[in-house]
Amino acid sequence: MRTAELTIVFREAIAALDPARLVAEALRRRRLDPGRDPVTVLALGKAAARMADGVATLFGDGISGVAVTSEPADLPAGIVGFVGSHPIPDARSVAAGEALLAAAAAAPAGGLVICLVSGGGSALAEVPLPGLAIDDLAALTEGLLRSGASITEINTVRRGLSQLKGGGLARVVASPRLVTLAISDVGAAAPATIASGPTLPVAEDRAAVGEVLARYQLQATLPPGVLASAARPAPAATAPSDFEIIADGSTAARAAGAAAEARGRSAHIVDQPLSGEARQVAREVVAAGSFEHDLAIYWGETTVTVTGAGRGGRNHEAALAAAIAIAGSPAAFLAGGTDGIDGLTPGAGAAVDGNTLAEARALGIDPVAALAANDSGGFFDVVPGRIVTGPTGTNVADLWLFAAGS
Secondary structure, three states: OOHHHHHHHHHHHHHHHHHOOOHHHHHHHOOOOOOOOEEEEEEOOHHHHHHEEEEEEEEHHOOOOOOOOOOOOOOOEEEEEEEOOOOOOHHHHHHHHHHHHHHHHHHOOOEEEEEEEOHHHHHOOOEOOOOOHHHHHHHHHHHHHHOOOOOHHHHHHHHHEOOOOOOOOHHHHOOOOOOEEEEEOOOOHHHHHHHHOOOOOOOOOOOOHHHHHHHOOOOHHHOOOOOHHHHHHOOOOOOEEEEEEOHHHHHHHHHHHHHHOOOOEEEEEEEOOOOHHHHHHHHHHHHHOOOOOOOOEEEEEEEOOOEEEOOOOOHHHHHHHHHOOOOOOOOEEEEEEEEOOOOOOOOOOOEEEOOOHHHHHHHOOOOOHHHHOHHHHHHHHHOOEEEEEOOOEEEEEEEEEEEEEO
């Protein structure tokens, strides 16, 4: 399979993940009675707009609420939109978080409340603990992202330092009729990791925040007293009466497999979700081959420990590492974020083959030096291979495709 074909499979997999359809199907299964009050919608994450469209499909004009997105978006009537900041929260994220809490608190006590959660929500909406400024939280988040910390570790910290996360949104909902539908971007991690669990109370010791920060030597990022505040037990929260993950990375993998097979290609979906250092995991994927199939399909989320001064994202870095590993072979590799975003690059990721290194060197680019500098973004600014989709309106982690060739 060539990179062009891998890119088609990737795009078709994303197209199969329409959040509006997934939400509408999940709600139809429940046969919910909206009652006399408007249905309150609380949506946050990269798929928030399309997820809200799914609610409107069923309940029409009888909805109200807030949706927090990563980009300006068209929203159903009655839904007020906010644009937060991602991946580092800022004042816009706080305004969005406060609006979500206000809408949740205003929901009628007997009304139907539908919370729609998707990846990216942790940064897009935030209300820090008292005594913690958003600038402090932004600096801490940047430090965690650069440290190589896992998404589970990062969101453990976010939950412990937030009034919104870890069940904070559910705590202000008076109605027992709370339904949470989630599109997961966190692989096998606990459901409370999705957008840091705004409707999921977490029983874990909040002192875990300090443990994570100590592990990555980031304690000094926070003002004095904040860690002590974070370590206190969280207020009690009622677990949501209904919580469902309606799509995750395995959904994307199955869609990619179906797209490949529709093109006459055999596909093998690897059960173990991706995790670990992007460049190393990419080398392992190449070494594993494609399992006697035309295509091996992986999903999940890796990390990057940034030691260089370059610019990139985990999927660009994985693609660059794979390009080095498959140089001169008939293999092809693609790594892309299903949200269409990868770090601070303009793309979702990149597709490479055995000719990519030769193309780079012909253009005067040293692939090994670029990888050492964490400059995969700069590499694919010049060398062909970047995949540009724009924001896709969904987010179920990353999708990697590997064809070993003949």
